[in-house]
Amino acid sequence: MTTHHTSEGPSGPAPRRIGPARIGIYAFLLISALFFLLPLYVMLVTSVKPMAEIREGGLFALPSAVTFEPWIRAWSSACTGLDCRGISPGFWISVKILIPSVIASILIGAITGYALSFWRARGANLLFAALLLGAFLPYQVFIYPLVRIYSATGLFSTIYALVLTHVIFGLPVMTLLFRNYYAGIPIDLFKAARVDGGKFFSIFFRLMLPMSIPMLVVAVILQVTGIWNDFIMGLTFGGLANRPMTVQLTNLVAPTEGEIAYNVNMAATIMTAAVPLIIYFISGRWFVRGIAAGAVKG
Amino acid sequence: MKQRPIRWSVYVGLMPAILIVVFAYLGTMIWTVGISFTDSRMLPAARFAGVNQYIRLFATDRWLTSIQNMVIFGVLMIGISLVLGFLLAVAIDQRVRAEGVLRTVILYPYAMSFIVTGLVWQWILNPTLGIEKTVRGWGFESFRFDWIVGQDTAIYCVVLAGVWHAAGLVMAIMLAGLRGIDPDLWKASRIDGIKPWRFYLHIVIPVLRPSFISATVLLSLGVVKLYDLVLVLTGGGPGFSSDVPAKFVMDYLFQRQNIGLATAAATTLLVTVLCVLTPWLYTEYFRRQTPKG
Numbered sequence: 001m002t003t004h005h006t007s008e009g010p011s012g013p014a015p016r017r018i019g020p021a022r023i024g025i026y027a028f029l030l031i032s033a034l035f036f037l038l039p040l041y042v043m044l045v046t047s048v049k050p051m052a053e054i055r056e057g058g059l060f061a062l063p064s065a066v067t068f069e070p071w072i073r074a075w076s077s078a079c080t081g082l083d084c085r086g087i088s089p090g091f092w093i094s095v096k097i098l099i100p101s102v103i104a105s106i107l108i109g110a111i112t113g114y115a116l117s118f119w120r121a122r123g124a125n126l127l128f129a130a131l132l133l134g135a136f137l138p139y140q141v142f143i144y145p146l147v148r149i150y151s152a153t154g155l156f157s158t159i160y161a162l163v164l165t166h167v168i169f170g171l172p173v174m175t176l177l178f179r180n181y182y183a184g185i186p187i188d189l190f191k192a193a194r195v196d197g198g199k200f201f202s203i204f205f206r207l208m209l210p211m212s213i214p215m216l217v218v219a220v221i222l223q224v225t226g227i228w229n230d231f232i233m234g235l236t237f238g239g240l241a242n243r244p245m246t247v248q249l250t251n252l253v254a255p256t257e258g259e260i261a262y263n264v265n266m267a268a269t270i271m272t273a274a275v276p277l278i279i280y281f282i283s284g285r286w287f288v289r290g291i292a293a294g295a296v297k298g
Numbered sequence: 299m300k301q302r303p304i305r306w307s308v309y310v311g312l313m314p315a316i317l318i319v320v321f322a323y324l325g326t327m328i329w330t331v332g333i334s335f336t337d338s339r340m341l342p343a344a345r346f347a348g349v350n351q352y353i354r355l356f357a358t359d360r361w362l363t364s365i366q367n368m369v370i371f372g373v374l375m376i377g378i379s380l381v382l383g384f385l386l387a388v389a390i391d392q393r394v395r396a397e398g399v400l401r402t403v404i405l406y407p408y409a410m411s412f413i414v415t416g417l418v419w420q421w422i423l424n425p426t427l428g429i430e431k432t433v434r435g436w437g438f439e440s441f442r443f444d445w446i447v448g449q450d451t452a453i454y455c456v457v458l459a460g461v462w463h464a465a466g467l468v469m470a471i472m473l474a475g476l477r478g479i480d481p482d483l484w485k486a487s488r489i490d491g492i493k494p495w496r497f498y499l500h501i502v503i504p505v506l507r508p509s510f511i512s513a514t515v516l517l518s519l520g521v522v523k524l525y526d527l528v529l530v531l532t533g534g535g536p537g538f539s540s541d542v543p544a545k546f547v548m549d550y551l552f553q554r555q556n557i558g559l560a561t562a563a564a565t566t567l568l569v570t571v572l573c574v575l576t577p578w579l580y581t582e583y584f585r586r587q588t589p590k591g
Binding site: 022025026028029032033035036037039040042043059111112115116121124127128129130131132133134135136137138139140142146149168171175204225231232236246249250253262269273276277280281287288291292 | 305307308309310311312314315316318319322323324325326327329330333382385386389390392394400402403404405406407408409410411412413414415417418419421422427428431432435462465466467470471474512516519522523525526529530543544547548551552557560561563564565567568571572575576579583584
């Protein structure tokens with residue numbers, strides 16, 4: 001039988017013998033798996049084919065001569081607009097946006113969640129309600145005034161504008177995540193810390209933050225994938241100087257004159273998808289927890 | 299906890315959140331709504347124009363098409379993802395082999411960005427490159443699969459890519475729900491000789507109600523915000539046949555320089571979301587809330 005990774009084993013009825021139902025289940029799963037794998041297959045296969053082979057063979061044929069030249073070009077010499085340094089500058093810009101954004105948004109979200117769950121500040125419910133609404137509203141409602149504010153303050157097209165934007169729009173989910181997590185921590189622990197003379201920040205940094213490591217992992221997964229995959233913020237606030245990798249990718253694949261280098265485009269696409277995919281494969285179960293906890297309930 | 303005076307440090311801790319809510323959310327929101335009542339075009343103008351922008355907005359075919367597309371996308375993407383995700387979870391739950399591999403394969407699209415999703419599907423659905431060309435290459439010369447270049451069908455390509463992206467998420471939520479069902483329920487149904495499909499239909503689905511709600515909320519988050527996927531998959535085309543509201547707003551803000559119309563459209567979205575959301579948020583988080591401490 002299959003390997004059971006966890007105690008929570010399958011709960012469906014035990015299989016009898018190989019019957020039509022069993023075959024049906026496997027057929028359904030197999031066809032579905034092919035549907036989900038198809039794009040990854042197309043990307044991988046096309047990215048290692050020479051252009052001549054793409055022209056005659058179509059997108060789905062296996063490569064007969066594997067070449068890594070498209071990968072090298074995609075990384076270092078393909079043109080994104082007028083800039084012909086490949087997708088690598090975008091990669092590093094994304095990294096520069098990612099690291100401070102992840103740290104700042106998680107820290108502020110955790111402090112807010114902590115303040116909302118343990119300290120009865122006045123208007124806390126109102127603040128929480130406003131944050132929740134913020135999670136659901138379309139960015140288009142906020143975007144134009146933010147562009148004006150960033151332009152007026154000289155922040156526009158800087159890394160700071162993007163970090164600030166990711167903090168702003170990441171705050172609702174991060175707050176929700178930590179508020180729900182802290183709701184599960186016994187209040188007596190907090191009371192004891194207060195009796196010991198703990199202050200707001202000392203209780204947070206010395207007691208709550210170390211206790212939040214499981215939730216911090218979830219938050220990091222959620223924010224790294226979310227911020228890396230962002231497009232609209234990078235497009236709107238990054239200007240020409242700080243376009244993240246997703247934005248540069250769309251410029252790279254935009255049809256220019258001459259033949260479209262599908263192999264280079266697909267290699268660049270894989271590179272752009274690589275960071276969240278690696279996180280997904282490494283974190284596995286935590287990723288599922290992250291997406292489940294991050295949005296609605298803890 | 300005994301009521302003590304709240305220290306100022308609590309408000310210091312809450313200050314970033316307060317500033318963000320007041321300035322970045324409320325301030326910009328009011329600003330956007332404000333512009334929508336002026337006759338601003340390229341630059342914001344202070345002249346009050348009443349609901350003129352809204353009248354123009356709802357006389358714009360492109361806006362009406364985009365609203366219609368949002369509804370089509372929302373209903374189909376959420377509906378199909380829920381059904382497919384649930385069926386996948388049930389199938390995986392039948393003690394199948396290679397469960398871990400299947401789960402991984404079904405969920406990985408959710409980790410990818412809409413840009414990547416859109417690009418890949420654009421290549422696959424492209425009639426001169428992808429599926430159509432390949433099937434014709436096998437000898438079926440009259441095979442047609444050109445939804446992406448059809449006025450009436452392009453939006454269904456967006457649905458297809460959306461389902462590909464989201465079905466795994468539903469599967470993960472449903473699988474967790476299935477694993478949480480009391481084992482005695484299964485035993486009882488087996489002893490009573492209830493047919494599996496009836497058991498799933500009449501007992502499992504009602505028990506999984508919270509999972510269905512969570513999944514629906516998660517998926518609907520993306521419906522109003524749908525932008526990147528359309529941008530790279532169809533570009534809103536052919537013409538404006540697969541346009542969506544978020545893209546309409548972005549185009550009129552930054553390319554067509556018609557800020558009044560764009561903010562009127564954004565405000566319409568805002569009001570729509572608030573109408574749907576407020577009752578749900580209230581019941582979910584505030585009605586049966588027991589404050590700590």
